[in-house]
Amino acid sequence: MPELPEVETTVKALSVILNQKISYVKIHTSKLRFKIPNNIINILRNSKISNLRRIAKFIIIDLDIDYSLVIHLGMSGRLKTVNKNYKRIKHDHFVLYFLSKKILIYHDPRKFGFIDIVKTNELQKQKYIMSLGIDALSPNLTAQMIFEKISKSEVPIKQILLNQKLIAGIGNIYASEILFDSKISPLTLGKDLEISLIMKLINSIRKILKKAIKYGGSSIRDYRSIDGTLGNFQSNFKVYNKEGKIIGKDVVKKIVQYGRSTFYCPKIQNNK
DNA sequence: CACTCTCCCTGAAAGC
């Protein structure tokens, strides 16, 4: 599932299309989470990729014509590139053909992702970007900042971590992994987290996400295969999807919070 | 505004 590390890895891998000129755009399915804008074909055709970046879980592909292509992978979205001889497979929804014969494909079985085109200088005004909190890997993220926002919250920390308005980039999988690493119970309410624990939490956020990027970076060698991005990560999960696994004197337990599964070790994650 | 819940979608896995 694409969370911050997978998006970061994808953006890095996309460097192969940097400075490339788009020659042809094909929309196979316009109805994703939102409809792909009609004008996207005209804007993209003949433009050149000038920059690639990530904002939270959004992939931003800047063009040389002051427009930016915005891609969100939702939960099953993947981007893949091929050099030529592309043959469309099921769930390939959007395809960019480059003058160099390289091809970029957006593939998304569940269609939870979306694709948008906006003027680059209006990107920050888009509601999906505007509402985002500080990036999970921002060096400016401080415990004080988070403490001020959650010190009255009755919401459990697991759910707080998923709130993109507060901290952007963490999804359901890494939320469990981060809490396990910081030995904080997912059930702890925001208001009950002392600043020292928030500092610990932030350390774990950085540690886990950076580690995932590192592993993602090594698995991305196989970027052309669709499932390549996730393969190597799973073996690194300590608790996610590991219900019943014995860790020390504890056992991984699965609970459901706000309709999302949470995996944790009740004895280890006791906030001590 | 802040919070909770439902829904979108498909494929994999579990259930029968």
Next chain:
DNA sequence: TGCTTTCAGGGAGAGT
């Protein structure tokens, strides 16, 4: 075996 049901997840939007 094969059909049916359940579950997974990011985030918008509705409801409270």
